[in-house]
Amino acid sequence: MRGIALLRRPLCSKLAQRGPLSISQQRLQRFSCSSSVAAIPEVQQARRKKFDLPDTPCRARFAPSPTGYLHLGSLRTALFNYLLAKATGGQFVLRIEDTDQSRLVPDAEQRLYQDLRWAGLSWDEGPDLQGPYGPYRQSERLPLYSEHADKLVREGKAYRCFCSPEALEQHKRVAHEHGESTQYPGTCRAITAEESDDRAARGDKFAIRFKSAEEPTMIHDIVYHRYRKKDPEDDYIIMKRDGFPTYHFANVVDDRHMKITHVIRGAEWLISTPKHVELYNAFGWTPPKFAHLGLLVDEQKQKLSKRHAGANMSWYRDGYILPEALLNFAVLLGWRGKQKLGLLGLQDMVDNFSMQFTRGDIVVSMAKLPHLQDQHLKRLWQNQTPISTALFNSHVLEPLRAAIQKVESARASSAETAPGDIPVASLGEPLPTARILEERFRGDLGDGLLSAKGSSLMPDPTARFNAAVSHLRHFIWAIPRDALKTALLEIQPGALVLRDKPARLSDVMSHFVEQLGAVAKGSWTRDTLHQLLRDMEKQGPQGMYTLLRRALLAAGHGMPIARAMEILGREETLGRLEAARLVADEICAAQADEILAAQAQ
CATH class of the missing domain: 1.10.10.350 (Arc Repressor Mutant, subunit A)
Known part of the structure; x- marks a missing residue:
């Protein structure tokens, strides 16, 4: 994870009176904030207006790195950016940030497309669709980054660094042993432009570092208001020795050239945002609006691990969780709409979207998902539409037929019990026609699924289909x-x-x-x-x-x-x-x- 998760407003004089600090608050002790919320109607009204959507179309983007697969946190980020774009009549852009070539996972990009499409989040511009500001894969935009890095070097706002990785590592090790700062000491900052050009012409390998401001940079965030770190940035690398840009540099250049108006992302990126704003300032560009989302944590208040079952998209897809139920679950993790609504379809989310996000840790309680799943399932047999029929077939009928086949396999093997704890002796021959599986009895089949005992989604969401087959078995098999x-x-x-x-x-x-x-x-x-x-x-x-x-x-x-x-x-x-x-x-x-x-x- 890049950066540190920053989830609550930095400490002010009243915070010490609030008792023990959460993990997020402890982290924020290292930073300062120049604003506080005044509990007066005028200020509160101004804050509410800040959450309102702009009157002009917004361009928002989801920019994952194909170094891993989509998970609950990244889906939530994609969803909020999608909602902002659609609610304002703008565009939702998908950009692949693949500058870290050493960590790429071969099938991650294709899995990303599949997962987003499964969830119903379609993009207006992206690597597979192109658009007016492409290409949309960073590895195909290298000349653009080089051009902008060279511009900063020419203007004296960045410089070539000829220090070898070994020398830099040695500096960090010695500084750490002596309790000193491990930041880059500025070794190559004093090299003249002429010497730098000569060494580059001779083929000496170099990175390009940005000349950071001497004072910490103030940023403005929709969620965290005004934020500033206590210490200034070091001279960080913007172009690596292999010719690839760093994440921070490519991120800024791309957002500018793709005309991104709003950046909604996880709070772990708040600590990096001053670097981004410094780069915007160096180019004379206006930064986009930033909104940083609270960190997702488990019920023990620890960062949601990718090994947590509910963190991985495959758990939802393979468990036949409805896409809209998952989006409904995700959208309620740290967001308040214009109206207080619980059951939301994707269009409901668009219609009720605002920029009012919760500040602080967001506890992911999987206990809320079964209720949302069941309510969205009911919509499938209440709405007689081609889409609801297709979803019913794929998310109810198909897994139930698979569960029935498991029972038949158990009968054929003379097992005593079948999945769902069904005594095989309680089953006769399969009925010539199991009418309950017919479309006209879709509601009855669905109600049977929801009312089956032991149909909890946790830890295995497919187990509920075994329970449903047990509950409805005498509509499928004769009674011995x-x-x-x-x-x-x-x-x-x-x-x-x-x-x-x-x-x-x-x-x-x-x-x-x-x-x-x-x-x-x-x-x-x-x-x-x-x-x-x-x-x-x-x-x-x-x-x-x-x-x-x-x-x-x-x-x-x-x-x-x-x-x-x-x-x-x-x-x-x-x-x-x-x-x-x-x-x-x-x-x-x-x-x-x-x-x-x-x-x-």
């Missing part, structure tokens, strides 16, 4: 005779009354078959069945709905029975009731034999 008998044996004998007369369990099942069999196939809907069941309930038996669930689903509780019967279909429902009648006959006969045997004794 032994499982059905076990369910019916839970019914207390002698407790059944039908049409005001005592009845056997088999008589009750015959009654169900007779009444429900009168419903034509074309009328087999949950509304028709619900009304019929209400009429049947008047005749008995008591606990009719529980009896039906045991006969149809081998369970004493679950979804409304009319809904279940519509999903199973007329043929499967009547077939299961007939099977239950036959098993009930056996149970009744066995119970009668037990009574006779007891009387004989």
